């Protein structure tokens with residue numbers, strides 16, 4: 647068996663996190679740069695569909711940016727938890743998160759079981775919201791000020 651480093655238990659994870667943060671920040675910069683060009687994509691045919699799709703693209707771009715930013719935030723939090731010696735503990739059940747999982751997902755705050763419970767809950771909430779959104783938008787309503 648390998649000798650566990652006593653000085654810094656999470657050194658390896660910390661390195662992964664720092665690398666991951668660097669990559670994500672680079673990804674954000676790249677996305678922002680590309681964002682300026684994507685407005686040119688799409689042939690101008692001047693119908694509603696075109697307008698709608700370019701708006702959706704912009705939303706997608708924002709969404710992507712948010713996700714990346716959230717990731718950086720999660721990484722920062724994980725680094726903080728390492729510093730404060732709170733890392734590797736599930737926030738829900740306070741069990742230790744298996745090392746293999748931490749290595750694969752170093753910014754996770756939950757063990758596999760709690761995470762899948764949370765995801766199930768989130769999926770339910772999301773489906774509920776989607777169904778509600780469907781009902782709130784009447785079919786055939788077009789927001790067009792010609």
Ligand SMILES: [Zn+2]
Pocket residue numbers: 736737738739740741756757758759760761
């Ligand atoms: Zn848990």
